[in-house]
Amino acid sequence: MANKAQQTRAAIRFRGRSFLATVLAPELPLDEWLAELDKLAGRSQGYFASRPVILDVTGLAITKRDFTDLIETLFKREIKVMGVEGADPSWLGFGMPPSVSGGKQTEILHKPSAEPPKQQGFVERTIPSLLIEQPVRSGQSIIFPQGDVTVLGSVASGAEIIAGNSVHIYGTLRGRAIAGSTGNAAARIFCQKFEAELIAIDGLYQTADEIDPSFRGRAVQAWLANDKMNMAALA
Amino acid sequence: MSQVLVVTSGKGGVGKTTSTAAIGAALAMNGNKVAVVDFDVGLRNLDLVMGAERRVVYDLINVVQGEAKLQQALIRDKRLDTLFLLPASQTRDKDALTSEGVARVMDELREHFDWIVCDSPAGIERGAMLAMRHADVAVVVTNPEVSSVRDSDRIIGMLDAKTAKAERGEYMEKHLLLTRYDAARAERGQMLKVDDVLEILSIPLLGIIPESEAVLNASNVGCPVTLVDGDSAPAKAYIDAARRLEGEEIPMVVPMERRGLMSKLFGRRAA
Ligand SMILES: Nc1ncnc2c1ncn2[C@@H]1O[C@H](COP(=O)(O)OP(=O)(O)OP(=O)(O)O)[C@@H](O)[C@H]1O
Ligand SMILES: [Mg+2]
Numbered sequence: 434m435a436n437k438a439q440q441t442r443a444a445i446r447f448r449g450r451s452f453l454a455t456v457l458a459p460e461l462p463l464d465e466w467l468a469e470l471d472k473l474a475g476r477s478q479g480y481f482a483s484r485p486v487i488l489d490v491t492g493l494a495i496t497k498r499d500f501t502d503l504i505e506t507l508f509k510r511e512i513k514v515m516g517v518e519g520a521d522p523s524w525l526g527f528g529m530p531p532s533v534s535g536g537k538q539t540e541i542l543h544k545p546s547a548e549p550p551k552q553q554g555f556v557e558r559t560i561p562s563l564l565i566e567q568p569v570r571s572g573q574s575i576i577f578p579q580g581d582v583t584v585l586g587s588v589a590s591g592a593e594i595i596a597g598n599s600v601h602i603y604g605t606l607r608g609r610a611i612a613g614s615t616g617n618a619a620a621r622i623f624c625q626k627f628e629a630e631l632i633a634i635d636g637l638y639q640t641a642d643e644i645d646p647s648f649r650g651r652a653v654q655a656w657l658a659n660d661k662m663n664m665a666a667l668a
Numbered sequence: 669m670s671q672v673l674v675v676t677s678g679k680g681g682v683g684k685t686t687s688t689a690a691i692g693a694a695l696a697m698n699g700n701k702v703a704v705v706d707f708d709v710g711l712r713n714l715d716l717v718m719g720a721e722r723r724v725v726y727d728l729i730n731v732v733q734g735e736a737k738l739q740q741a742l743i744r745d746k747r748l749d750t751l752f753l754l755p756a757s758q759t760r761d762k763d764a765l766t767s768e769g770v771a772r773v774m775d776e777l778r779e780h781f782d783w784i785v786c787d788s789p790a791g792i793e794r795g796a797m798l799a800m801r802h803a804d805v806a807v808v809v810t811n812p813e814v815s816s817v818r819d820s821d822r823i824i825g826m827l828d829a830k831t832a833k834a835e836r837g838e839y840m841e842k843h844l845l846l847t848r849y850d851a852a853r854a855e856r857g858q859m860l861k862v863d864d865v866l867e868i869l870s871i872p873l874l875g876i877i878p879e880s881e882a883v884l885n886a887s888n889v890g891c892p893v894t895l896v897d898g899d900s901a902p903a904k905a906y907i908d909a910a911r912r913l914e915g916e917e918i919p920m921v922v923p924m925e926r927r928g929l930m931s932k933l934f935g936r937r938a939a
Contacts, residue, residue, distance in 0.1 A: 494763055590814075590818050
């Protein structure tokens with residue numbers, strides 16, 4: 434029984450796939466903001482048509498009613514909200530988009546154009562690595578599908594790093610590190626002090642309970658070989 | 669130059685309101701003109717801890733909504749005439765705190781006070797965000813246990829991202845206040861060590877406030893602990909913390925259990 438369960442478990446992989454989403458942060462009064470939005474949408478037809486949109490209502494003094502109305506008005510404008518940030522959880526019942534948080538700021542350049550937008554509307558970044566000089570705090574997630582992530586400080590319990598390639602942490606890893614998120618089995622995880630809650634490479638993950646406790650508190654690296662997680666202390 | 673200080677934590681019941689009153693009073697005793705502001709709409713406590721609950725007429729929401737002037741809502745402390753309270757509303761809906769309204773009130777407070785100390789509600793919802801929004805400096809109140817530390821870590825992340833100062837690209841000054849520190853339990857290894865908390869949160873330490881009956885006694889008589897019992901251990905720790913906020917350098921005292929220390933000394937002597 435236990436064996437069977439383990440087999441099924443091993444077959445599940447969760448691949449972090451990150452998508453760029455346009456974040457709309459409405460301002461009060463809402464009708465003025467909508468008018469402004471219509472102006473923008475008017476300048477480039479179908480700008481929002483095939484774009485994932487996150488609605489950020491953090492700190493906005495609106496009621497549940499205003500909120501549902503807003504989602505509806507946006508829908509009528511062909512803006513389909515795939516997630517909501519900063520809303521009262523009680524607003525997000527059945528039929529409402531799920532709540533999201535901890536997105537990472539990225540520039541999405543908007544060039545107004547008369548022509549219909551090409552499918553690839555986002556600016557491709559070619560930076561192969563991302564350097565984070567501050568500690569990564571609980572609740573934050575750093576998502577960088579383009580390559581390596583290097584963190585000079587610690588990654589807190591409840592924080593996560595998701596990198597398309599390797600993850601390097603020069604402080605303590607207490608949260609999650611997910612390397613090779615875009616399907617790169619050669620990615621590795623390095624950290625100065627290992628106290629992780631979870632690590633994953635190319636979708637293959639291990640929770641703290643499954644990891645040899647002798648690695649706790651040490652400088653370690655993790656990599657995949659034959660689809661198995663390997664770990665070793667760094668000298 | 670006036671300073672807006674937010675006292676925040678993420679986790680509830682760790683000592684934010686106690687600390688707001690104690691630090692506010694300590695700053696006022698040092699000759700500053702101080703306003704303590706209760707942002708905990710619906711669960712206001714600061715008026716009780718300050719002993720002003722029977723003098724509340726108007727509150728923060730009235731001022732934010734333009735229903736009362738700031739001067740009408742501010743309550744002057746009976747013991748210290750440089751200390752004022754701007755109470756929260758116990759009855760109104762917290763949605764009545766609009767972000768423009770709060771910004772306007774904070775600007776007005778800055779014109780009149782040296783220090784504006786904001787008591788944040790627990791959590792990471794709107795109320796807590798509004799309380800930290802206009803702060804120049806933050807005191808993160810943390811108890812030496814894992815859930816409080818993790819919640820503080822979360823709040824520190826938000827201080828660095830969601831405050832007006834952070835959005836202007838400026839550095840948000842943050843200090844750790846370790847409260848309800850129980851020396852006896854620390855000695856038995858039943859609490860996180862000070863160093864471990866500091867290592868996890870990696871922000872500078874403002875003070876360590878011991879768990880003490882003096883705090884309960886003070887809140888029972890409705891007076892900040894620094895005003896009612898200035899010689900008690902928590903009051904001394906709060907007074908030092910306030911002076912550090914003003915930029916003074918004062919050596920840190922880690923609370924120790926006197927009995928434990930004595931028995932150790934005697935134990936050795938007898939051996
Ligand atoms: N140093 C201390 N020693 C003993 N008791 C304390 C100490 N600090 C706070 N307390 C007690 O802990 C309780 C919670 O404190 P307080 O109300 O200040 O916390 P809070 O963080 O403001 O809570 P909330 O999140 O509900 O607003 C109170 O009963 C208070 O008297
Ligand atoms: Mg409180």
